[in-house]
Amino acid sequence: MTKYVYRFGGGVSDGGQGDKNLLGGKGANLDGMASIGLPVPPGFTITTEMCTRYYDDGEVFPESLREEVANGIAHIEGVTGKKFGDVADPLLVSVRSGARVSMPGMMDTVLNLGLNDETVTGLVAASGDARFAWDSYRRFIQMYSDVVLELDHGSFEEALEIAKEDKGFTLDTELSAEDLQALVSTYKKLVEEQWGKPFPQDVNDQLWGAVGAVFGSWQSERAKVYRRLNDIPGGWGTAVNVQAMVFGNMGDTSATGVAFTRDPATGERAYYGEFLINAQGEDVVAGIRTPQYLTRQARERAGAKPASMEEAMPETYVELARVFDLLETHYRDMQDIEFTVERGKLWMLQTRSGKRTAKAALKIAVDMANEGLITEAEAVARVDAAALDQLLHPTLDPKAPRDVLTKGLPASPGAASGQVVFDADTAERLAEMGEAVILVRVETSPEDIHGMHAAKGILTARGGMTSHAAVVARGMGRPCVSGAGSLAIDSKAKTMRIGSREVKEGDIITIDGASGEVMFGSVATVQPELAGDFGTLMVWADKVRRLKVRTNAETPADCRTAREFGAEGIGLCRTEHMFFDAARITAVRQMILADSEKGRRAALDKLLPEQRKDFAEIFEVMAGLPVTIRLLDPPLHEFLPHQESEFAEVAQAAGVSVDELKRRANELHEFNPMLGHRGCRLGVTYPEIYEMQARAIFEAACDIAEKSGAAPIPEVMVPLVATKRELELMKDVIDTTAKAVFAEKGRTIDYLVGTMIELPRAALKAGEIAEVGAFFSFGTNDLTQTTLGVSRDDAGRFLTTYVDKGIFPRDPFVSIDVEGVGQLIELAAERGRATRPDIKLGICGEHGGDPASIAFCEQTGLDYVSASPYRVPIARLAAAQAALKAR
Numbered sequence: 001m002t003k004y005v006y007r008f009g010g011g012v013s014d015g016g017q018g019d020k021n022l023l024g025g026k027g028a029n030l031d032g033m034a035s036i037g038l039p040v041p042p043g044f045t046i047t048t049e050m051c052t053r054y055y056d057d058g059e060v061f062p063e064s065l066r067e068e069v070a071n072g073i074a075h076i077e078g079v080t081g082k083k084f085g086d087v088a089d090p091l092l093v094s095v096r097s098g099a100r101v102s103m104p105g106m107m108d109t110v111l112n113l114g115l116n117d118e119t120v121t122g123l124v125a126a127s128g129d130a131r132f133a134w135d136s137y138r139r140f141i142q143m144y145s146d147v148v149l150e151l152d153h154g155s156f157e158e159a160l161e162i163a164k165e166d167k168g169f170t171l172d173t174e175l176s177a178e179d180l181q182a183l184v185s186t187y188k189k190l191v192e193e194q195w196g197k198p199f200p201q202d203v204n205d206q207l208w209g210a211v212g213a214v215f216g217s218w219q220s221e222r223a224k225v226y227r228r229l230n231d232i233p234g235g236w237g238t239a240v241n242v243q244a245m246v247f248g249n250m251g252d253t254s255a256t257g258v259a260f261t262r263d264p265a266t267g268e269r270a271y272y273g274e275f276l277i278n279a280q281g282e283d284v285v286a287g288i289r290t291p292q293y294l295t296r297q298a299r300e301r302a303g304a305k306p307a308s309m310e311e312a313m314p315e316t317y318v319e320l321a322r323v324f325d326l327l328e329t330h331y332r333d334m335q336d337i338e339f340t341v342e343r344g345k346l347w348m349l350q351t352r353s354g355k356r357t358a359k360a361a362l363k364i365a366v367d368m369a370n371e372g373l374i375t376e377a378e379a380v381a382r383v384d385a386a387a388l389d390q391l392l393h394p395t396l397d398p399k400a401p402r403d404v405l406t407k408g409l410p411a412s413p414g415a416a417s418g419q420v421v422f423d424a425d426t427a428e429r430l431a432e433m434g435e436a437v438i439l440v441r442v443e444t445s446p447e448d449i450h451g452m453h454a455a456k457g458i459l460t461a462r463g464g465m466t467s468h469a470a471v472v473a474r475g476m477g478r479p480c481v482s483g484a485g486s487l488a489i490d491s492k493a494k495t496m497r498i499g500s501r502e503v504k505e506g507d508i509i510t511i512d513g514a515s516g517e518v519m520f521g522s523v524a525t526v527q528p529e530l531a532g533d534f535g536t537l538m539v540w541a542d543k544v545r546r547l548k549v550r551t552n553a554e555t556p557a558d559c560r561t562a563r564e565f566g567a568e569g570i571g572l573c574r575t576e577h578m579f580f581d582a583a584r585i586t587a588v589r590q591m592i593l594a595d596s597e598k599g600r601r602a603a604l605d606k607l608l609p610e611q612r613k614d615f616a617e618i619f620e621v622m623a624g625l626p627v628t629i630r631l632l633d634p635p636l637h638e639f640l641p642h643q644e645s646e647f648a649e650v651a652q653a654a655g656v657s658v659d660e661l662k663r664r665a666n667e668l669h670e671f672n673p674m675l676g677h678r679g680c681r682l683g684v685t686y687p688e689i690y691e692m693q694a695r696a697i698f699e700a701a702c703d704i705a706e707k708s709g710a711a712p713i714p715e716v717m718v719p720l721v722a723t724k725r726e727l728e729l730m731k732d733v734i735d736t737t738a739k740a741v742f743a744e745k746g747r748t749i750d751y752l753v754g755t756m757i758e759l760p761r762a763a764l765k766a767g768e769i770a771e772v773g774a775f776f777s778f779g780t781n782d783l784t785q786t787t788l789g790v791s792r793d794d795a796g797r798f799l800t801t802y803v804d805k806g807i808f809p810r811d812p813f814v815s816i817d818v819e820g821v822g823q824l825i826e827l828a829a830e831r832g833r834a835t836r837p838d839i840k841l842g843i844c845g846e847h848g849g850d851p852a853s854i855a856f857c858e859q860t861g862l863d864y865v866s867a868s869p870y871r872v873p874i875a876r877l878a879a880a881q882a883a884l885k886a887r
C-alpha cells in the first residue's frame with residue numbers, strides 16, 4: 001500500500017528529508033530542519049502523490065488516508081502532550097500547502113485549526129491569556145471562511161475595521177479580549193449568513209475541510225497563472241503539511257518573522273529580514289503593521305526608530321543567527337526562512353533556497369565559493385545565465401538630473417521608466433501594445449501577477465522589503481519600489497498625489513529599485529560595471545567552458561563592446577549594413593541598377609575603398625582573432641531607391657535616364673524575396689560583387705598585418721548555399737582574388753572559405769559541401785524558417801497559439817527546435833566531419849545567445865556559438881554550464 005503520510009519533528013522522521021518531489025519543498029525541509037536538531041513544531045506531510053490521486057479519483061480521499069492522518073495527529077499529540085479537540089488544553093494545528101518549488105503567496109494556509117466555542121475556553125485557561133485565545137479564534141474563523149468556505153473575505157475585514165473604529169483604535173493589537181470575543185460572534189453571524197450553516201465546530205471536519213482546500217488551491221486561477229509564468233507542470237501537485245501551532249501572538253515576548261541569511265537584493269553577507277512583535281503568520285508580509293528590522297545595522301541604515309530584533313530580543317536573536325549559519329552550512333545556499341517566537345522560544349517554520357536578484361545571485365555564488373561552502377564549478381552552475389541580462393543592462397545615470405517625487409524602499413534593483421497605470425489589466429493591455437508601463441498599487445496581491453509581469457517596474461505605497469510586491473518582483477527581475485508611504489493613490493480617479501503634486505495615469509515616471517527613488521519623467525542611464533564578482537565568475541566559467549564564444553557584430557563599436565564582454569572572435573559580420581551607409585547608397589544603387597558587368601564594376605570600384613576601410617577597422621579591433629565575414633546576402637531590391645529624388649541622384653551618378661532606372665527597378669521586383677535572388681545566388685550571377693568584397697577583405701587584412709604585425713584570421717562565408725557546385729564557384733572567385741591581392745601586397749594571410757548551413761538541402765548534402773568548405777556556420781534563423789516553412793516576419797500571428805497549444809515547447813526562433821532543426825544540424829555536423837574531420841562548426845543565428853540552444857550546441861559538439869555583444873557573457877556562462885552538465 002502506498003504511504004501517503006510522513007511524520008516529522010519530536011525526534012521522529014519517516015525519512016521525508018530531501019525528497020521534495022514527494023513531500024514538496026516545505027515538507028522536505030521541515031523534516032530536514034528537525035533532523036539536524038533545529039526547533040521545529042512536530043507535524044506530518046501528506047504527499048504530492050496524494051494530491052495527484054485526489055484529482056484522478058474525482059476529488060475524494062481514499063479510506064486509508066483517514067487512518068494515516070489519524071496516526072499523524074497522534075504523533076503531534078504525543079510530542080506536544082496536547083489533544084486535538086481537547087476542551088481543557090487543545091492542540092491547534094496549521095494546515096499548509098507546499099509544492100516541489102516554492103510558489104510564494106500562491107497557495108493558502110489555515111492557522112489555529114482546532115478551535116471552537118469550547119476549545120477556545122480551554123485555550124484561555126491553558127495559556128492564561130484570554131486576549132491571545134480570542135485573537136487566535138477570530139483569526140481562525142477569518143482564514144477558514146476565506147480559504148476553505150470561500151466566503152467574502154472583505155466582509156470579515158470590514159467587521160475588524162469597524163471593531164477598531166468603534167474603540168478609536170488603529171492597530172489590531174489594541175483590541176482587548178472582550179473586543180475580540182465580540183468580533184468572534186460577529187464573524188460567526190457572517191458565516192451563517194453567507195454559508196447558510198454555522199461555523200464548523202467538529203475539529204475533524206475542520207481538518208478535512210482544510211486539507212481539501214489546500215489540494216483545491218492547486219487548481220486555483222492564481223496558482224495556474226503562476227505555473228504558466230514559471231513553467232511548472234500542473235501534474236506535480238502540492239503536498240499538505242499539518243503542524244502543531246506555535247504562537248507569535250502571545251504578547252510582547254512573542255513575535256513572528258521572515259528572514260534571509262543574506263541580502264536577497266544585493267547579495268551582501270548580512271542577515272536580512274523583518275519581524276513583528278505579538279503577531280501571527282502572514283501579518284509581516286500583509287503590511288498590516290509596519291514590520292521592524294532584524295538587525296541593528298539595517299535599522300540604523302534605514303534611519304528607523306522601532307527597535308530591531310537584535311535589540312528587542314537579544315537572546316533569541318543570537319539563537320536565530322546561529323540557526324541561519326547552520327542552515328546555510330546544511331543546505332549550502334542562501335536560505336529564506338520563516339520563524340516564530342513563542343514567549344521567548346524560537347521555532348523554525350520554514351526554510352528554502354531564497355529567491356534573489358541576478359546581482360545577489362552572482363555575489364552569493366562568488367562569496368560562497370570563496371568561503372569554501374561550494375566549489376567554483378557549483379558557483380558557475382548556480383547563476384541563471386539568462387538572468388545575467390539584468391546586470392548587463394544600464395542603470396540610472398547618477399549625474400542625470402532627477403525630479404524626485406518621493407522615496408520608498410529599494411525592494412528590487414534596476415531602473416525602469418514608463419507610463420503610470422493603476423491596475424494589472426491596464427498594465428497588461430498597454431504592454432501588449434508595446435508600451436512601457438509602471439504598475440502602481442497600494443499593495444499587490446496574487447491577483448496582480450499578470451500585470452506585474454507585463455510592467456517594466458512596480459511601485460507600491462504599502463508593504464515592506466518582504467511584501468508580496470517585493471518578493472514577486474525580485475523573482476521576476478522587475479525593478480520595484482515598495483512602501484512609498486507618501487503616495488496617496490486614488491485608483492478610481494486613476495491619479496496619485498505626492499504632497500501637492502499629482503501624477504495621472506499615462507504620465508511617465510522612473511523608479512530606481514536600488515535606491516527606492518521615484519522620479520517624474522524618464523531619467524538617463526549608464527552602462528554596467530563588468531569587473532568584480534562578475535569578472536570572477538566569468539573567469540571560473542571560462543575554466544570549464546569548451547565551446548568558444550564569438551559575437552555577431554559589424555561596427556567597430558560593437559566589436560569593442562563584445563571584446564570587453566569576452567568575445568573570442570566574430571562569428572557573423574554582416575556586410576549589408578555597410579551598403580546602406582548614406583555616403584555609399586548611391587554607388588550601391590548604381591551597381592544594382594547597372595545592366596552590364598561594366599556598369600557594375602564601375603560602381604563597385606567606388607565601393608571597394610569604403611569596404612576596405614570597414615574591414616580594416618574591424619580587423620584592428622579583432623587582431624589575432626577569427627573574423628567570419630558573410631558576403632552580401634539580402635535581395636538587391638532592398639537597396640532600391642523609393643523617392644523621385646533618389647532615382648534622380650542615381651541616374652545622374654550612373655549617367656542613365658530616370659525612366660531607364662525605373663524599368664530596371666521594376667525588373668528586380670520579387671514575389672517572395674526570402675526565397676528569391678539573394679545569398680550566393682547573387683554571387684553566382686554577378687561574381688564581381690563577391691570579388692570586390694573578397695578584395696576588400698584581403699587588402700584590409702594585409703594592411704593591418706603590415707601596420708600592427710598581428711594579422712586577423714578572415715573566414716570568408718558564403719551564404720545560402722544549397723549545393724557543392726555553388727560553393728565551388730564562389731570559392732574559386734575568393735581564392736583567385738586572394739592570390740592576386742597577396743601577389744600585389746607581397747605577403748600572405750591565413751584565411752578560410754566556408755559556408756552557412758541555412759537550407760535543409762545544404763544540411764543533407766553537408767558531406768559533399770565539406771569537400772569544398774573549411775567551415776560550416778549554422779544560420780539558424782533561416783534554417784528554422786526554411787525547415788519549418790515559416791516566415792519569421794509573419795509568424796507572430798500564430799506562433800503564440802502554437803506555443804500555448806504545445807505544438808512547440810518554445811518559440812522556435814528564440815530557442816532551437818531541437819527535434820527538427822536540431823536534427824538537421826546534428827546530421828550536417830556528422831556528415832561534414834566524416835568528409836573533413838577538422839571542419840570548424842559554429843552557430844550564428846539569434847539562438848547563439850539562448851542558454852537552451854547553447855546546451856544543444858554543446859551536446860552536438862560544435863566548436864563555437866556566436867551571440868550579439870550584450871549576450872556574450874550569457875553565452876559564456878551558459879556554455880560553461882552546458883559543459884558541466886556534460887561531465
Ligand code: ADP
Nearest residue numbers: 094096097105109243244245246281282338349
Ligand atoms: P506560504 O507558503 O504562503 O509562506 P506557510 O504555510 O508558510 O505559507 O504559512 C504562512 C505563515 O503562517 C508562516 O510563515 C508562519 O508564520 C505561519 N505558520 C504556518 N504554520 C505555523 C505553525 N505551525 N505555527 C505558527 N505559525 C505558523
Ligand code: MG
Nearest residue numbers: 105107108109
Ligand atoms: Mg500564504
Ligand code: MG
Nearest residue numbers: 026338349350
Ligand atoms: Mg511560508
